Amino acid sequence: MGELSEREMSADSRNLICSPQSPTRVENFYKTLAHPICYPDPVSNIKAAHSSVATKDKQNANIVVQSLAKRYGKYTVLEQVNMVVEPGEVYALTGPNGAGKTTLIRCITGLVFPSEGEVFLKGHNVYTHGTAARSHLGAVVEAPAAFYRHLTGTENLEAHATMAAQAPGAKRVAKDRIREVLSLLEIHRMSDRKVAEYSLGQRQRLGVAAAILTDPDILILDEPTSGLDPLGIGLIHRILSSMAASGKSVILSTHHLREVAQYAHTVGILSGGRLVDQVDLNARQNAFKFQVDDPTRAAALLQSLPFVNRAYTRANHTIAHLESDFDVSNALSKLLNEGVRVMEVGPDLFDLYDYYRERVEQ
Numbered sequence: 001m002g003e004l005s006e007r008e009m010s011a012d013s014r015n016l017i018c019s020p021q022s023p024t025r026v027e028n029f030y031k032t033l034a035h036p037i038c039y040p041d042p043v044s045n046i047k048a049a050h051s052s053v054a055t056k057d058k059q060n061a062n063i064v065v066q067s068l069a070k071r072y073g074k075y076t077v078l079e080q081v082n083m084v085v086e087p088g089e090v091y092a093l094t095g096p097n098g099a100g101k102t103t104l105i106r107c108i109t110g111l112v113f114p115s116e117g118e119v120f121l122k123g124h125n126v127y128t129h130g131t132a133a134r135s136h137l138g139a140v141v142e143a144p145a146a147f148y149r150h151l152t153g154t155e156n157l158e159a160h161a162t163m164a165a166q167a168p169g170a171k172r173v174a175k176d177r178i179r180e181v182l183s184l185l186e187i188h189r190m191s192d193r194k195v196a197e198y199s200l201g202q203r204q205r206l207g208v209a210a211a212i213l214t215d216p217d218i219l220i221l222d223e224p225t226s227g228l229d230p231l232g233i234g235l236i237h238r239i240l241s242s243m244a245a246s247g248k249s250v251i252l253s254t255h256h257l258r259e260v261a262q263y264a265h266t267v268g269i270l271s272g273g274r275l276v277d278q279v280d281l282n283a284r285q286n287a288f289k290f291q292v293d294d295p296t297r298a299a300a301l302l303q304s305l306p307f308v309n310r311a312y313t314r315a316n317h318t319i320a321h322l323e324s325d326f327d328v329s330n331a332l333s334k335l336l337n338e339g340v341r342v343m344e345v346g347p348d349l350f351d352l353y354d355y356y357r358e359r360v361e362q
Helices: 006-010 022-035 042-054 101-109 130-134 154-164 175-184 200-212 231-247 281-285 294-303 325-335 354-361
Strands: 063-072 073-085 090-094 116-121 137-140 218-222 249-253 266-271 272-281 287-292 310-312 317-322 342-347
Touching: 006 231, 063 101, 073 101, 073 249, 073 266, 073 272, 090 231, 101 116, 101 137, 101 218, 101 249, 154 175, 154 200, 154 249, 175 200, 200 218, 200 231, 266 294, 266 317, 266 354, 272 281, 272 354, 281 287, 287 294, 287 325, 294 310, 294 317, 294 325, 310 325, 317 325, 325 342
Parallel strands: 090 249, 090 266, 137 218, 218 249
Antiparallel strands: 063 073, 063 116, 266 272, 287 317, 287 342, 310 317
């Protein structure tokens, strides 16, 4: 897909935006927080990642990324990225520095055109029907977000609410909602102070407050916990988990793997511009490890059971993903009745950090 021409850019004045690092047109950047605007600017693992996408319902998904690629000249930043994020899902995007996480987020929010592929938000193509797509979106890209430093936190959110209300079909944000998000992010005591007095962590919280101000169906945050203390990190995670529980879709880039593993549903591992794995954390919750005399035969027997989602061998063990932990006794009975000797059964504990390190270092 090509870049926007100057004529196409002028068709919508909201395209005249800047990154947080260059807030020369910060009044237009506010619109990107709730409604971002476009402007120019190892094979088996990948197959496994793509297969996990295929099991999701694209028709009812809030976010669909199809065959996305981004190149700058001869340099490939993203290659064949496919993602599906459903309502009520928290999708954590992780990977080494320089893996392409921010570029992917900029493509999803419409801030950058991809070289190939498409992105759909609530069924609307971000690049051909951007206004409709972004009407459902709240985002902070390349945090911390830019704000008017000479205005207070409340005044900044009021300005943001005014501009967000200019979008077609958008509802006016009440002042009570502004007070609500300030309290939710625990910065209400700072709300009447100028943003110039805010610490990095406080500006980070204000950015999240701006992103959720319009109660969007889709929330995308680029490293929202950067610069926060442990209590602030926990607060952000609780807010994101609560939003997902209410049916919102959340994408966040993060390096806090052990914390995010407690509430995320899917973790996408990006390395070298490729989405090398998409880990379904829900499927890991009811995984059990069977130490048996014949792991291959045990896996085949367990896979035939209706309550076993997946069974495979690892070293000298058989790993089975069950519908519920109540099915362990039934699985054990099956193996014993078929003459398989079982020495030990226990939960297959999953450490996301260790798994991530193993995938990235391959």
